[in-house]
Every structure is written in C-alpha cells, then in structure tokens.
Amino acid sequence: MAGIGFELKKLFRRKGLFATLRAYGYAGVICTGPMLLGVLLQVGMLVLCGWAGAARADQDLLVCMVTYTLLASLTVTSFFSMPVTRFLADMLYEEQEQTILPSFWGSNTLLLVGGCAAYGIFLIFSGATLMQGLLCLWLFAEMIVNWNAMSYLTAVKDYRGILWAFVAAIGISFGLGYLLIFLLGAPVLEGFLFAITVGYGCMMLLETLLLHRYFPQSKESPWTFLRWVDRFLPLAFTGLFTNLGLFAHLVIIWAGPIGIQVKGLFYGAPYHDVPAMLAFLSILITTVNFVVSVEVNFYPKYRAYYSLFNDGGVVGDIVTAEEEMLAVLNRELYYTALKQLFATAAVISLENTLLELLPLGFNDLMHGYFRTLCVGYGLYAIGNTVMLILLYFTDYLGAVLASGVFAAAAAVGTVISLFFDQAFYGFGFLAGAAVFFLLALLRLDYYTSSLPYRVLGQQPIVAQTKSGRFTKLALFLEKAAERGESDAKK
Structure with a gap:
C-alpha cells in the first residue's frame, strides 16, 4: 500500500475541511470500493425486488447466486493476491514496470482457467437453469479480474478515475435493473442478475483501462510472478486463510x-x-x-x-x-x-x-x-x-x-x-x-x-x-x- 500512502500524504498536506474529506473519501474508495459495491448492490437489489413484487423464493435465490459467485471468486484469487502484490512492489522498486501488465494477464489466465472450470462444474450440478448458470459464470469471471485488478491498482494514483469506475458500476447496475424489470417486464431473477453482471463488467473494463494507461505493454514473460509465489509461499497461505476465516462461518x-x-x-x-x-x-x-x-x-x-x-x-x-x-x-x-x-x-x-x-x-x-x-x-x-x-x-x-x-x-x-x-x-x-x-x-x-x-x-x-x-x-x-x-x- 506504499504507493497509495505517498499520494495520500500529499493530499493531507492541504489544509481545510474539504481537503481532509476529499483525502478520506479517496482512501475509502481505494480500500473499500469492491466490498462496498457488493453490499450496496445486494441491498439495493433486494429493495428493488421488494418494489417489483418478486416472490421470496426468487429473492433468496438471487442473493444466493450473487453471494456464492462473489465468495467463490474471492477465495480463488486470495491465494495469489499477496504474492502478486509483493511482485508488484518489487518490480516498481527495481523500475521494471514493463513486467507488470504481462503478469496481470498471466495471473488472470491461470485464475480464470482453474476457477471457471471448478465453478462451472458446480453450476452444472447446482440446479440453476442454463441462463442463470451462464450469468453466474460470467459474473464469476468478471470478479476474478476485478479482485486481481485491485491488487495492481495500489500503484495507480488516479483516484478520480477509480472513483468514477465504482460510481459507473453502481449506476449502470441499478439503472439497467430498473429498465429491464420495471419498464421491459423481464423476469426479476434473470433481469437483476444480468444487471449486476453488466455493472461489474463496466468496473472491470474501467479498471483495466486504468492499468493500461499507467503501465506499458511489453513482451515480457507473463509467468514471472509465479516465482514470487514460491519465494513468498507463506503470503499466499496468509491470504487464503484470512479469506477462509472471514467467510467460512x-x-x-x-x-x-x-x-x-x-x-x-x-x-x-x-x-x-x-x-x-x-x-x-x-x-x-x-x-x-x-x-x-x-x-x-x-x-x-x-x-x-x-x-x-x-x-x-x-x-x-x-x-x-x-x-x-x-x-x-x-x-x-x-x-x-x-x-x-x-x-x-x-x-x-x-x-x-x-x-x-x-x-x-x-x-x-x-x-x-x-x-x-x-x-x-x-x-x-x-x-x-x-x-x-x-x-x-x-x-x-x-x-x-x-x-x-x-x-x-x-x-x-x-x-x-x-x-x-x-x-x-x-x-x-x-x-x-x-x-x-x-x-x-x-x-x-x-x-x-x-x-x-x-x-x-x-x-x-x-x-x-x-x-x-x-x-x-x-x-x-x-x-x-x-x-x-x-x-x-x-
């Protein structure tokens, strides 16, 4: 988090209540954005389901599908998150920024292949319909990239851009959900699940664009970060254990x-x-x-x-x-x-x-x-x-x-x-x-x-x-x- 700390210190040097609130607001967005977005979307969609008169069974199934997908994606990425952060810090210290984007896509590839295969098997036997299963798998893949991108965004100082990424995700999810359910009469469960998926997809797109803006593309090996997993294997298990302790109950x-x-x-x-x-x-x-x-x-x-x-x-x-x-x-x-x-x-x-x-x-x-x-x-x-x-x-x-x-x-x-x-x-x-x-x-x-x-x-x-x-x-x-x-x- 040192990259964030350096920039926030500059913000806190500015005097006045507005400057202080601005610094706290940016810190909140960087550190709690994905978590806050998940909670706001879940609560907001439940409220909209109530207004739409959705059956209790559909509301419960929507919450289960989104919760399962978010927790599964977070668990999959938790093993790589800390070693990847250490790799990122070392590369920035050594001024080898050309290795960062390749490692981002390399880690995404491994997480998506292994994670989607495992979660896809679960969805096949889960009892979800084909449409529901595809939407859940789509959301799972997006969240893999989103969670992984947050490990890399510690080096990005464009707080305004990140803030707008979160705002856009929330706005699109609620706006599209309202359009599909209340105006077009789409099924409540599939409509809201699709809206959430599109919202997180927009966040993924904007975060990826931010990374490409700040780090150069190169032909470096996308698998170099795997050596850091071996070097700092306790970090990998620390991330995994913390995630399990937080959500196993x-x-x-x-x-x-x-x-x-x-x-x-x-x-x-x-x-x-x-x-x-x-x-x-x-x-x-x-x-x-x-x-x-x-x-x-x-x-x-x-x-x-x-x-x-x-x-x-x-x-x-x-x-x-x-x-x-x-x-x-x-x-x-x-x-x-x-x-x-x-x-x-x-x-x-x-x-x-x-x-x-x-x-x-x-x-x-x-x-x-x-x-x-x-x-x-x-x-x-x-x-x-x-x-x-x-x-x-x-x-x-x-x-x-x-x-x-x-x-x-x-x-x-x-x-x-x-x-x-x-x-x-x-x-x-x-x-x-x-x-x-x-x-x-x-x-x-x-x-x-x-x-x-x-x-x-x-x-x-x-x-x-x-x-x-x-x-x-x-x-x-x-x-x-x-x-x-x-x-x-x-």
Whole structure:
C-alpha cells in the first residue's frame, strides 16, 4: 500500500475541511470500493425486488447466486493476491514496470482457467437453469479480474478515475435493473442478475483501462510472478486463510438448522446472511484508517528506520529511530482500535433506527446476529490491521500462523455454536476473531521486542532462491509459449 500512502500524504498536506474529506473519501474508495459495491448492490437489489413484487423464493435465490459467485471468486484469487502484490512492489522498486501488465494477464489466465472450470462444474450440478448458470459464470469471471485488478491498482494514483469506475458500476447496475424489470417486464431473477453482471463488467473494463494507461505493454514473460509465489509461499497461505476465516462461518451456518435449501446446491440462511452483510459495513472505518492513519504516519518512520541499516547509520541513531517508529505504531494502532470501538458502539446503538428504514424484515433474532457480528467484525478488522503490520516487518511466519489460527478458530467455533440455541450462532465467529486479534497482537509485541536481531541476525548469510512447483509451472508455460512462437514462424 506504499504507493497509495505517498499520494495520500500529499493530499493531507492541504489544509481545510474539504481537503481532509476529499483525502478520506479517496482512501475509502481505494480500500473499500469492491466490498462496498457488493453490499450496496445486494441491498439495493433486494429493495428493488421488494418494489417489483418478486416472490421470496426468487429473492433468496438471487442473493444466493450473487453471494456464492462473489465468495467463490474471492477465495480463488486470495491465494495469489499477496504474492502478486509483493511482485508488484518489487518490480516498481527495481523500475521494471514493463513486467507488470504481462503478469496481470498471466495471473488472470491461470485464475480464470482453474476457477471457471471448478465453478462451472458446480453450476452444472447446482440446479440453476442454463441462463442463470451462464450469468453466474460470467459474473464469476468478471470478479476474478476485478479482485486481481485491485491488487495492481495500489500503484495507480488516479483516484478520480477509480472513483468514477465504482460510481459507473453502481449506476449502470441499478439503472439497467430498473429498465429491464420495471419498464421491459423481464423476469426479476434473470433481469437483476444480468444487471449486476453488466455493472461489474463496466468496473472491470474501467479498471483495466486504468492499468493500461499507467503501465506499458511489453513482451515480457507473463509467468514471472509465479516465482514470487514460491519465494513468498507463506503470503499466499496468509491470504487464503484470512479469506477462509472471514467467510467460512457463513457456509457452516448454511448447513445448520437455520439454513434452507433455496434451490439445488444453493443454500442460504437469510436470517443470518443479511445481518452479516450489513454488519460487515461497520469495519469500513478501520479499513480506511489503516491507509490514512497507520500507512501515512507510520510508513515514513518505518522507512527511515530501515534506511539507517542500508545507509550505514550509527547505533545511537538506529535506537532512536526504532523508538520513534514503535511509538508511532503503538499510537496509531491504539487510535485505530479506539475508532473501531466507537464505530461499533455507534452502529449498535443506532441499529433499530437505521434498519427500520430498510424493508428487510428484521426480527429479534436478526437484530441479535447483527450486534454480535458487528463486534466480531470489529475485532477482525483490528486483528487484520495488526497482521498487516507483521507483514511490514516481514514476519511472514507470524502472519500465516495468526491467519491460520483465525480460520480454524472461526470455523470450529461456528460448528460448536450449532449445538446451542440459535441466538448464539454468531458467537463462533466472534470467538475466532478475538483469538485472531489477541494472537496477532502478542506476536507483534514479541517480534518487535528484539527488532534489531530480526533485521540482522535472522537474515540468511548467502542469498537463496526458492524454487518449487510454481517455478516449474512458470518454466513449463514459458517453454510452451516459445514452442508456439517457433511453430507460428515456421
């Protein structure tokens, strides 16, 4: 996120309320755009379905199809997201920007081939009609590219262009949905699913155009990034485990007593899913604050500290820089946790008033889930911030352990909660998030207590190049491409 941080710091140098709000707004769009778009589209389409008089079964099936597609695409891309981000950072540092676009299309190719094959098989046996299945597969492919593009957009500073991409996606989805359903009389389920697909497709197109505007096209190998997956394999599993911990409780609840079979292999738990989707919005404050506060204020101290090691700083300066860096880090983490606490308390306090404005049919059980999950997501957001700081200090082992324990604890806790009253179902995820937060915080305290040793003593004496299955896959694909070019010339 360093590229975003540098640009936001320029924005925050400008004085005045409008300039501050503008900087926060841009940070929010960059960090929460896809998540916010998904929630707004789901809630908005449910409201439009109610106005259109759609049957409850069609509404539930629409939510299931969109939810399955978004979570499946996010899970598929989560394994590559962090190694790709590391590859991007290294290439920018080495001023090899010509390798970025080829790697974007190479990673998209692998994700689309493997992901669409697996999700296509699921859709064949899911019970969806041919039209519904094709629309879901189309949306899945678009989201693969969208999630992957967000890993690359960290280097793009055209915040206005990205903002318009999100606005266009939302506007087109709602506008086209209204046109198809209310004016042309199209079937509600297929009409809204098509509108959502077109909206995300526009976002994908605009994001791709932004990447092509800022990075040059070249004939570099599109498979070089696979070597980074081998080098930083803990990063790949950190992304995967974090994703599983964040969403596994939803799937487990679907298989529980309040889960319903909507159609075929599409299961859902509307009384739990809708509160969970809305509670997820309560962590936007921490997501934005990480970039605005932690990144902008902490990163300069972090960079100054490590520069002393690279530039031959004296011991006294290193000790002073370390104290300043950790002081800023502790302060920013404290303020981040405090802001999330206030945000969660405010949302819980105002939930009755706010939720009554939405025609979502909340009952007492749903209100209970909403409050519990707000606390759980708040703990997750703070824990995730701490885990990201571990990645700054290259504590990849600590990050993968914290995320792995989070995934296991959230899943096991949710399974255990199924043996209790339905009112306790959200506490499994809450417990997993609490464990994640505490473990990440303890690990950060332990790791930074001996930071000079971590920087100097744990480094390998001889540079090592890790080679594994992904490197072999890269070599195989490069040789296959060379043979194809040779055959084409002949």
